[in-house]
Amino acid sequence: MEAGTLGAGQERSLGERLANLVNSVNDAPFGVKAAAGVLLLDLVLLLADRFPDSALEWVALVAIVAISIFALTALERRPALLAVVVLLNILAMLLMLHDLQSVSQRGINGLSLGAIYALGAVGLTLVYGILKLVNFAHGEFLTFGAYMAYLVNVTWGVPLIFGILFAIATTALLGVALEKLMWAPMRGRGAGMLQLVLMTIGLSFLLRYGIQFVWGTELRQLDVNVTDTVNFLDLRIGRTQLIVVVVGFVTLVATGLMLRMTLLGKRMRALSDDLELAEASGIDTSRVILWTWIFAAGLAGLAGVFAGAVTQLQPELGFELLLPIFAAVILGGIGNPFGALAAGVLLGIVIEWSTFFVTPGLKLAVGFVILIIVLIIRPEGILGRARTV
Amino acid sequence: MTEPATAAAPAPAADTGARAIFEADGIVKRFGGIQAVDGATMSVGEASITALIGPNGAGKTTFFNLITGFYRPDGGRAVFAGREVQGRPPYMIARLGMVRTFQITKALSAMPVIDNMMLAAPNQPGERLRNVIFRPAASIRREREVREQALELLEVFNLAKLADQYAGTLSGGQRKLLELARALMTRPRFLLLDEPMAGINPTLGRRLLDHMQRLRAEDGVTFLFIEHDMEVVMNHADRVIVMAEGKVIADGEPHEVRADERVIDAYLGGAKVTPPGADGEGASE
Amino acid sequence: MSDPLSAFHLAVSFSAFTDIDFWTSVGILAGTYAIFATGLQMNVGFTGIFNFGQVGFMAIGAYSMAILTAEHGVNFWLSLPISILIAIGFGLIIGLPSLRLRADYFAIATIAAAEAIRLVALNARDLTNGPQGIFGFDNSWNSVSDSIEEFIVDLGWTDVPSLFPLFLVTWVVAIVLIVGFSRIQRTPWGRVLRAIREDEDAARALGKNAFSYKLQSLAFAATTGALAGFVLALNLKFVVPDEFQPLVTFIGYVVLLLGGLANYWGVVVGSVILWTVLEGMRFVELPLSETKIAALRFMILGVVLIGLMAFRPQGAFGKREEMVLGD
Missing domain, CATH: 1.10.3470 (ABC transporter involved in vitamin B12 uptake, BtuC)
Structure with a gap:
């Protein structure tokens, strides 16, 4: 009986591969996903607004991102606090870019x-x-x-x-x-x-x-x-x-x-x-x-x-x-x-x-x-x- | 990442004599703080009929869900026919030839019985859109073959005359049989049955067991089934695995297991020997 | 050629119930919604996924076609398949993350996605010309329309309504789609969809990649949404964000439920009944203002939807044993 090994290898359509990709993203630890999300968010904020134009601002940016990611990974199991961190991250970014x-x-x-x-x-x-x-x-x-x-x-x-x-x-x-x-x-x-x-x-x-x-x-x-x-x-x-x-x-x-x-x-x-x-x-x-x-x-x-x-x-x-x-x-x-x-x-x-x-x-x-x-x-x-x- | 097998884990299946077709090693699943499956380790010999028993809440159905991809294990390995299956999606595991049925039957009610059966057949090119459009003949040819096989199988389970009825009109016992017949349509190598006898009458139950024996003898199909009816387990399984509190506590031939102190304790500790069909665990799907 | 009669904002006075121009435009409207709802039927009636963002695909289709043709000089006929592909692309983008969610979350996520598309259309002025919308994409169609009209005149019907060619094409597209979808539904592929509708886990346990099939089903819906968008655009002769309110999707559901679930021909029945009744109401002399009558029409729509769901959850002409919403 060779029935068992049916199409396990050959049948991998694009849809399946995409589905597996989504799966592996879903399975990443939540803290990592959140940290990646904040990095992405900050990048989007910079792209939508402007890049820092002084050394001080660059230092501030690095500090904001580093502190946020540290806080996010530390707070993985406290989603409510995590939301506050994200909000503070946005606030800090905005304060850096605007008055x-x-x-x-x-x-x-x-x-x-x-x-x-x-x-x-x-x-x-x-x-x-x-x-x-x-x-x-x-x-x-x-x-x-x-x-x-x-x-x-x-x-x-x-x-x-x-x-x-x-x-x-x-x-x-x-x-x-x-x-x-x-x-x-x-x-x-x-x-x-x-x-x-x-x-x-x-x-x-x-x-x-x-x-x-x-x-x-x-x-x-x-x-x-x-x-x-x-x-x-x-x-x-x-x-x-x-x-x-x-x-x-x-x-x-x-x-x-x-x-x-x-x-x-x-x-x-x-x-x-x-x-x-x-x-x-x-x-x-x-x-x-x-x-x-x-x-x-x-x-x-x-x-x-x-x-x-x-x-x-x-x-x-x-x-x-x-x-x-x-x-x-x-x-x-x-x-x-x-x-x-x-x-x-x-x-x-x-x-x-x-x-x-x-x-x-x-x-x-x-x-x-x-x-x-x-x-x-x-x-x-x-x-x-x-x-x- | 793999948790070491606990002291209670039995020796692997070397004593069955047969080659193991499936092995689970330290499978773990937590729900919140509860350890639903706690390092379950077992092996199932090829072409065996193995029963999985245990008191309510032992984690049997959860274990099925874990090794067939419906839940993701938090740890451990499951190997079927030389391939790791833990963490793979259910459809891939099913295509490898490791097919399950459900405790609560999942007849596709608003589809005719025959469509339920034909759906399950593997290698149907017509299930892919591009073949439907560009190679319709291959699909139609395969449909004809599949329909014949389906009708033959339905005959075995006394369902042939209901072939064109909606599955929703079937009785509970008939649905159970349909689900089993449907699983067989996939031409599985390893069939996992979750309480197959619950709710079907003894005559049909015997027929079903005979059919399992025949498939094992003729095609070398392996069976692992969860069952509460001790008479069925003792007379028809060649091997019995006992789970309690998420662990495998005993593993052996029926007469050995029956005499095992730990098994008796587990059942008495679990208050009662449960009647068939009353298993409340893992019904959260 | 350019008759200002637009199906959504009929401002023409109707002297007679038999006004052929009027019924031609009602027919186009019914055909548009039949096309629109054919994809919904595949989603809801045959796959069991509750796509509440169908109007988003319609918007993507109409805008892509209009932008490609009017702004970038792409050949009209070429712009159609490209626009369908863009709509399918959006279907995949929306479906990939949201199709694994629970049914209620999926419904909310899709309606939000469709609204996001409309808001972008309203605000991305460089791309979509904002609320003024896009004109002048239909020259190629107009010449085809004229030849069809001449052909009909040659056959001996002299006073052909100017929208009659569009009416013909709309219904040809609708019928071809429905025949095609009905046939594909009877293949093994369609059987897998129905199995997923009945019980996704059972289908997965039998080796079917349910997620991939749901995504394909959504891609079909995106296709019919885009096609309906083309017809709408040609009918109105412009594309504006206001035509793509969530309301359109909900009307699509009324069409679907009137005609009955799990039967592609049902959308024809539903669409024809709905639009005949809604537009026919114009001939009932009511001592009310335009706004009040418009409001009354939608109130009736609401009552129909409530009544259908309360008393016939399989739809007015649906088969109870094949597909029921209530369980």
């Missing part, structure tokens, strides 16, 4: 963008983790919230703070209604994940174009002061932007504390970890799921108002934010709300800093490239636990 003022100016813009991403991501990651629902309609929650605030703030002429509260409440209500009407029945039928994904896409159409049906496509503005700026240490910060950053971060911290300290928060995380185990240990899962929707949609509504306040309202507002929010979810490790919070803020800053190198129109593309790179080198996310992916 402190412009780096912090864009950093502040990044913070407000990051707060919006983080607020959107924390709900999306909980729904993803707990219900295994990849919710492509989450962006429309943001849009919905923004238009609800518009309704109160502009149409009815009531101060924005009431608009914000109204937006949070109505978006949370929308989340609950959809859970009752769509997701609970579909779960009962044991629907598959991709079936549900396509349903969320349908829902996203329905909501987005429902909003377009009512309010049209024209750009709308909330009644906020967009020109006033606050001067602080040479930085010009828009007043609205400052409010978004402050309120955003207060909410983020409160969210984090709520998840860590309260019984409900602990239960949400328990469900996200292992729904069946949580069910078996006597947690009233349907109640927790309902609260998760309230929480996820409410925060998304708030994020939507913020996004509308710093830019303008249009029906695609939330959909345009969805992919970076997904990126934050994956970066933070699916189902990990703390990861989503941190990754959202990080992503916002990095995306704004990327405008040192690319035109602002491409900054989102930078976010997508980061997403794809993370999916390649660490699909379980920066803060996620390693699982089979």
Whole structure:
């Protein structure tokens, strides 16, 4: 019987060789991959910007790279710290190439963008983790919230703070209604994940174009002061932007504390970890799921108002934010709300800093490239636990 | 990088008399902090029917996954017919002639039974795109041969009249047989069966065992099978390897193993002699 | 020759339901989406990979053709195969890292890749002329179109719609693709794809290099995406980034699911039904503004998608035993 030695040697097509190459890259130790990645990143930064033009700068560059790589290889098993090292590496590179003022100016813009991403991501990651629902309609929650605030703030002429509260409440209500009407029945039928994904896409159409049906496509503005700026240490910060950053971060911290300290928060995380185990240990899962929707949609509504306040309202507002929010979810490790919070803020800053190198129109593309790179080198996310992916 | 074999490792298979077709040396796999397979060492004689037994959680299925490429071992060597196979992708290992089945059957439900079988046949030029386009005749010729072989094999397993049914409509036992027949379609030299008898009725089970004996006698096929039914193991295997807690703790002829203190301890220590089909380990795929 | 009638932005007034110009352009649209979704069918219905970035391949195809022809003076007919190869190249670049990911990660990674392509098209002005887009790549096609038109006039049909030649070519391409894909699906190669859809591990255990086949399947999708991009470009007579929104991929999924999974002819059924209904709605007199009607059309699309997935996960005309999304 020679049947055994079938084609082991001769059948090696290009595809197979490529596959083996990818395999060997995947199998490299994580620290080495990270170090190589940072080297590459720094090289890209230099190519996109400029090479050092003095001896001092060369020394600084070598020091930055050496310290980063040393730190990365030392921290191989601490992915969260590793992410901080990468961020510090970028910061150091930028400070070497540009001045402190412009780096912090864009950093502040990044913070407000990051707060919006983080607020959107924390709900999306909980729904993803707990219900295994990849919710492509989450962006429309943001849009919905923004238009609800518009309704109160502009149409009815009531101060924005009431608009914000109204937006949070109505978006949370929308989340609950959809859970009752769509997701609970579909779960009962044991629907598959991709079936549900396509349903969320349908829902996203329905909501987005429902909003377009009512309010049209024209750009709308909330009644906020967009020109006033606050001067602080040479930085010009828009007043609205400052409010978004402050309120955003207060909410983020409160969210984090709520998840860590309260019984409900602990239960949400328990469900996200292992729904069946949580069910078996006597947690009233349907109640927790309902609260998760309230929480996820409410925060998304708030994020939507913020996004509308710093830019303008249009029906695609939330959909345009969805992919970076997904990126934050994956970066933070699916189902990990703390990861989503941190990754959202990080992503916002990095995306704004990327405008040192690319035109602002491409900054989102930078976010997508980061997403794809993370999916390649660490699909379980920066803060996620390693699982089979 | 290879961890030394532990003291508990038995002597290699010199005492079987036959040449070893497969040898594993110190295979290690960790999941998080757990050592699922902890330096498993064994050798399987050519044209033998070897049973792999052990209490639940002993690491038997994980071991299968490691040597067939579905998991990457953290250490150790596995050699099949003179070639190292550890760390190779599953499809390459399968093409070498080392083919496995799964504990939870993987019938391709939305494909007809006959397509399940024909899929498995090796040397089908029509599985490569450029042959499909430039040498369609070779593909069609091979399809005809393969279909005949497939129908013959299905006959052996009483599945011939179901050839055109979707595999999803088959009963659990029939699926198990289909998976085995499909593995045989690859013309393997070394077949690894994960609980082949679980869930099929005794008559068919006997047929299956007879067929294994015949393949071994006529074609020199080697079998390594995980089994919980001690009667089957004692009466049909010419050699038994026992695993517990990720290690091989005994290796010998059935009557030797049955008398081995360590084996009895392992089973009693593992609380119970498990019934067939209840193995919960390694089901994480 | 240059009729400003563009399929995506119909601004023509229709006096009658039987307006042949109108239905010709609807037919081109349906054919474009049939081509577009044929590759999706191979991915979703026969390989079980959830490509959400199909519009990216369409963009690459259309832009490559337009850039090569209008900016670099490459022969139009030569630019087509080159553009297909470029699209396949992108398919490999996207597929190599992402095809080994879990299905949900793959879906997000592909949609992100397609969006990255669109954003580059929008911003790399030197290459793509930014939001203004690229014109003037279709002279060779126009002369062919004219000869087809003359030929038809010679046959005795005098008032041939100016887009009728494109309509013919689109559907010839669609039918050839579908016949070809259906045939290739019945070969041993296609059988391996179906096995991977059913259970990747089983296929690997039988000696099939699942990854390589998934990559090949994605390359086929890239090809049909690029072809759909050519038709779109010739139809609009320009290539702009705005035509390559993620929405296009999602409409492709609606087409796929309406027609049913695991059947290439299904995309024809799905595309014809979808576009007949969506465009036919223009004849329903509604006391609404243009924007509201446009919004309403997409809301209906959303409801169709939700309803299909809730009640018929195999697609409207799909065979339940062959391919179901829900499990």
